[in-house]
Amino acid sequence: QDFITGAYLMTHKDTFFERSEACRLAASIIDCNDKKQIRLHLPTPAIIKPTRLWTGKQLMELIISNDSKNPLKLNLSVPNKSFTSGMELCPKDSFVIIRNGQLICGVLDKSLLGTASKKNIFYILLRDFGEDAAIDALWRLSRMTSTFLSNRGFSVGVGDVLPRVQVLMEKSKLLREGYKKCQEYIDQLKSQQLKVQPGCTLEETLEASILQELSSIRDKAGKATIGNLSKLNSLLTMAISGSKGSYINISQMIACVGQQAICGHRPPDGFDRRSLPHFEKSQKTAKAKGFVENSFFSGLTPTEFFFHSMAGREGLVDTAVKTAETGYMQRRLVKCLEDLCASYDGTVRSSCGDIIEFAFGEDGLDPALMETSDGCAVDFSRQFEQIHNSLPFSDDKELNQSDMESLYKAVVDVELGKSHLEFQNRLKNFVDEVIRKSLATYKIPSLCRDHRNGSPVHRRGNMCAQCYSQEKYRKAQIRAHCFSRSQFIGFLEKCCEKQKKAVIEPGTAVGAIAATSIGEPSTQMTLKTFHFAGVASMNISQGVPRIKEIIDAVKAISTPIITANLVNNHDEKLARQVKARIDVTTLGEICDYIEEILTPHSVFLLLKLSGKRIKLLNLEVTMSSIVQSIACSKSYIAFRASQITVVGKSMMIIRPPTDMKYSICTTMQIMKQSLLKVVVKGIPNVKRCMVHRDERCGDNLRIIVEGSDFRGVLSQVGIDPCHTSINSPVVMAEVLGIEAARKCIVNEVLSCMEAHGIGLDRRHVMLLADVMTHRGEVLGITRNGLAKMKESVLLLASFEKTVDHLFEAAFYSQKDPIRGVSECIILGVPISIGTGMFKLLQEMPNPIITPKEPIFLKEEFGLEV
Incomplete structure (x- = not known):
């Protein structure tokens, strides 16, 4: 956290250092215990007169690479955490550009230094330049930023949370308007004039409307607070850089704490039709239902403190219960997937030889080496930028379309041949786009308009000034959008090299990696139930309970939801008719x-x-x-x-x-x-049905059904059966088959992770889905499902019901081949994963050994043979 804050403050536009300070910060990156001698070279100062000054961005060059002879040519162009718009001359300096290891513009924050994302600087160093480069850069950053902060100073005081007069006036105005609007909703309910939302009762509509209004008060008050804070405010610095806290935390400390929620709703009535005994019965006002208008700085009233404690208790219980749930879930995942590994023929097999996947993740690539968030091994745009900046643009002849296509075939056919066809298609599409832009760039004229028209013009020396400018502009555009011959060949070779490098190594324990990749992020989830998108009263299980439902293969899930597309997605009359046929x-x-x-x-x-x-x-x-x-x-x-x-x-x-x-x-x-x-x-098993307008898909109409009768919904006239799904894998398997159930498991796990902002590679989830469905039925990751997947007695005994499995195995004289991970660990046998996949025989010399007489043939034993 200190390192992120220090890097954020160092890379501001107005951070300058004199020579003495710059040298001291540069020297701080040297490890005194390192015996290797390092020669540091300060870059050219950004300001020469009246005094030489270096910027913090220039010193960041030493963090990425301190070797002036062989610098790491890192190239990166990404927005940071606070980016809004405008790549060039961004008002907040929030678009980061690194060229050949030099930070040209942008402020470094958590998104580039601290998050586990594909655009993290240390991840790119690790992937492109090796582990040592990433470790050294991390060490240098920690030393330099801690030295900078210890001299600059950084602390938080009461003055950082002191609200200004403008903030208090804006807050009181927002509270008056919000309370008035909430009272209007309550009056409309009493007079039966409140407009009911789709799928809601009057009470649910009132709660949803008031909750939305009170949430907007906190958001608007928070915006007013952030806008009135000084840029030197320590809390604001930590929130913007991402080192600690967020804008909501600042607004709660300065403006107002906001609405307290319990299980996603306002505090319920618990004391004879009232939330607390301090209020009148059946009161639905904001204050009586958990809205805290004070801030932590001004202090909470007793009732506000009670409501805040109620919401805080839910978080504590959630954390305690979630830890036990996710820990047990991860243990079950590891037990079921631990013996899966990639084989030399590209398949994923279990310890007993069963083929789980014919190619890991359908493409056989290692998720750790993927460059893009959608799971591709090469980010062509970034590689194009890397080649352009690291390799000089040679003044060869201009490459035309036929030259580039012939070079493409020559390089790709040699490097890849007929393998990696999907990658070759994507690479060909990118090259075609480059060719199209190159042809358009080459058409830029090199002469001015007058010379192109053939009219006489005034010349300066031997060349027209306008022609000279036009020629420079043309060359600049060619360098930016076109390849030279060496650059084009280097680009293709590097892309093919990365693709071949990304192939999964035989022996990799893909099962154990997938189990931990799914189990570890689940600890960051919650146990709460969320509203279905666009429908206030329809709840859908999310977080840990939802993941647990999926991997346990529960047939009767808590919130079965059928999402049905219509034959005509824009016909509202048809949608109402289909709803009437389905709804009870x-x-x-x-x-x-x-x-x-x-x-x-x-x-x-x-x-x-x-x-x-x-x-x-x-x-x-x-x-x-x-x-x-x-x-x-x-x-x-x-x-x-x-x-x-x-x-x-x-x-x-x-x-x-x-x-x-x-x-x-x-x-x-x-x-x-x-x-x-x-x-x-209607269909008897359907609890509720409603027409939902999906604004993300061009206002398409869909039918949302709360119920588990998937077969009944598919049979309705007007429903598009090819684009209708249910969130229950077991029901999907019964109606559409095991392949549809596998796809349902993948989609549901990924959507649940994405709802919590967790990125998970689809290959891990696909392996889990294949393990659950490779027997022809959906098997849960439970003791019963494990017994159907595995036959090893020691494996089953090491999981649960130890005595029962051992007694049954002894009674029926069962045999265990000792091939899996758990069995080998119990008996101390080398595991057949990784380097243990094959056996090595050491070649021994053949000494002449005279056979000895067996001891039992001696006379003293008295044996007659």
Whole structure:
């Protein structure tokens, strides 16, 4: 954290050092215990007069490489953490450009120094220049930044959290407007004028609206606070650099703490229809429901302190429970995947020889060596930039399209041949784009407009001044967008070299790596349930419970969600019709009344249907279909079609059965209550169904179904079955097969990780999905699933139910071939992974050894042979 803050402050535009200070910082990177002599060369000072000054950016050059004879030519162009817009002349200096190891512009922060991302400087040094270069650079950064901070000074005081008058005025204004808006929502609820959100009740709509309004108060107050802070504020420096804290923490300390949430909602009523005994009953105002308008600087009131403690307790419990859950989950993952390794034929096999994958991750590449976030081995744009900056542009003849295509075939065919076809296609597309830009660049004229038109012009010396400028412009554009022959060949060779280097090494323990890659990030998740995107009342399990559901292969998951695309994604009328076919509609929702009719000769129920409601809900029902639904319904008293008589277009008479078990009054009441619950339209297992407009996909309409009847939804007219999915792998396997279940596992795990901002290579998840589905059914990573995957007695005994497995193996005289990791560790046998995949025989000399007489042939033993 100190190193990130120090590097951030050093690389500011206004950070300058005199010669003495620059030399002292440069000397701080030398390790006194290192016996190797180092000669440091200070770069040319940025300012010569009136006094020579060096910038912090120039000293960063010594951190990347301190060898002036063979410097590391690192090239990088990436935005940092606080980048907004504008690559050139960025107002916050937040676009970082490094050319041949020199920091040209930009401020270094956590995104380039501290995060485990592909654009981290130390990761690029590790990948392109080796481990020693990355370690040395990290050591040099820690020494220089700590020396800089110890002399500059960096501390936090009360003055850093003291709010200005403008902030307090803005905060009071926001609170007045927010409280007024919340009161309007409450009044609308009381007067039944509140507009209900899709899929929500009135109460849920009120809570969602108030929560949104109060959250905006905290956000706006935080923006006003950040805008009024000095750039020298220590808290702001730490938040911007990413070393500690965030903007929300600063706004809570200075402006207001904001809404306290428990399980994603406002604090519930617990003291006889009130959240705390300090408030009136059934009160729904902001203060009574956990909104803290004070800041930590001004101090919290008693009620605010109670609400804050309630929300804090949830976080503590969440952390404690999550640690145990994720630890056990990682142990199960490691046990099931520990014996998987990459073989020499490119397949991934288990210890008993079963093929799990024909190629690791479908392409056989090592995830650790991927350069892009989407899992590609080579970032062509960065490699293009690296070649342009590290290799000089030779003044060869201009390469035309045929020259570049012939060079491409000559280099790629020799390096790769017919392997890595997907990589070759992507490389060919990039080269085609370079050729297109090169041809456009070569068309830039080298003469001025007058000379091109053939008119006489005034010359300066031997050349027209405008022609000279035009020629310089043309050469600059060619150097920026085109390749020379040597650069083009170097680019192709480097790309092919990186692709071949990225192939997974035989013997790599891909199973153990995948298990830890999935298990370790899960410790950063939460146990909370999140709202489904765009639907306030629909919750979906996320975090640790969701990952646990997937890898345990739970059939009845907690929140089954079916996402169905329509045949016509823009037809709202079709969407409403499909929703009406899927959503459960009961008879009580479409009838005006059910009356008990008692006459001297007969007793029956008179039911009147509401044609207006049926039309409003787009229901495709008729009187005969309603009669059939009543007859097929299951209730305490069975209905028969003979008991029902249709009268007119909207009325029917239902008579009680002749064989009544109860009295006539009780029977009529049971019949009346049962009729209200009869499902006349929809899929019975569906809890809720709604039309969702996806703004990310061009306002396409989709049907979101909360339920597990996937087969029933697929069979509906108007649903596109090719683009309809459910978030349950087990149900997916039952309906669409094991391949669809494998794809579902991959998508669900990756989406769950992405929801928490965790990047995970898809190859690890694909291996997990293949292990769970390679037997033809979805097996959970549990003791039962492990017993179906593995046959080793010692492996099963080392996991759970040790005595049971050993007793059963002894009773049935089972054999264990001792091939897996756990078995070999128990018996002290070398593991057949990595260097243990093959056996080495040492060639021994053949000495002449005279055979000795066996001891049992001697006379004293008395044996006759």
